[in-house]
Amino acid sequence: xxxxxxxxxxxxxxxxxxxxxxxxxxxxxxxxxxxxxxxxxxxxxxxxxxxxxxxxxxxxxxxxxxxxxxxxxxxxxxxxxxxxxxxxxxxxxxxxxxxxxxxxxxxxxxxxxxxxxxxxx
Numbered sequence: 001x002x003x004x005x006x007x008x009x010x011x012x013x014x015x016x017x018x019x020x021x022x023x024x025x026x027x028x029x030x031x032x033x034x035x036x037x038x039x040x041x042x043x044x045x046x047x048x049x050x051x052x053x054x055x056x057x058x059x060x061x062x063x064x065x066x067x068x069x070x071x072x073x074x075x076x077x078x079x080x081x082x083x084x085x086x087x088x089x090x091x092x093x094x095x096x097x098x099x100x101x102x103x104x105x106x107x108x109x110x111x112x113x114x115x116x117x118x119x120x121x
Contacts, residue, residue, distance in 0.1 A: 008085040009109035011037055011101065013075035014062035015055075016088065024055045025091055026084045032076040036104035037111060041067035045095045045114075052093055063095060064113045077109050085110070 012032075015021050022029045045063040053059050064073060080088065089098060096112035103109055 006082060008080045008082060009107060010078045010080055010085065010088060011035060011075055011103055011109040011111040012078050013037070013042060013064060013073050013111075015058070016078060016091075017076050018056070021056055021091075022078075025087045026080070030084070031079045033079075033105075035075065035077045035107065035109075037064065037073045037075065037101060038104055039067055039069060039071060040064045040073050040113070041071040042073050043114075047093060049093050052091060055091065064111065066113075072104070077103065077105075077107060088112075 010016065016025075017032065019029050041064070042062050043065050044060050047053055047056075047059045047061050052061075092098070092112050095115055097115040098110050099113050100108055101111050
């Protein structure tokens with residue numbers, strides 16, 4: 001039996017759930033569990049990084065923005081190794097910031113949210 005001691009959970013609502021993106025980033029398809037993130041809403045961001053566009057096949061990626069209590073985003077919780085989390089950090093462009101959240105299931109996971117700057121407020 002293969003037991004991974006240090007699993008990094010990442011909540012994905014977009015391209016990280018795609019098998020071809022997982023194979024490109026991690027060399028395998030990773031275990032996932034359906035879940036939701038409450039209090040957020042889905043929007044879109046234009047990607048200009050050619051490497052990310054080549055990996056995902058698209059220049060439009062979903063992005064999470066803070067929403068109201070009635071908002072929820074459905075996605076999947078990915079189980080990654082520490083080195084796979086580093087690969088995910090390298091894949092995500094500067095529009096995103098990695099943040100720890102509690103999902104609807106009660107599990108904690110990293111999620112890539114919209115990076116809010118002082119100019120964006």
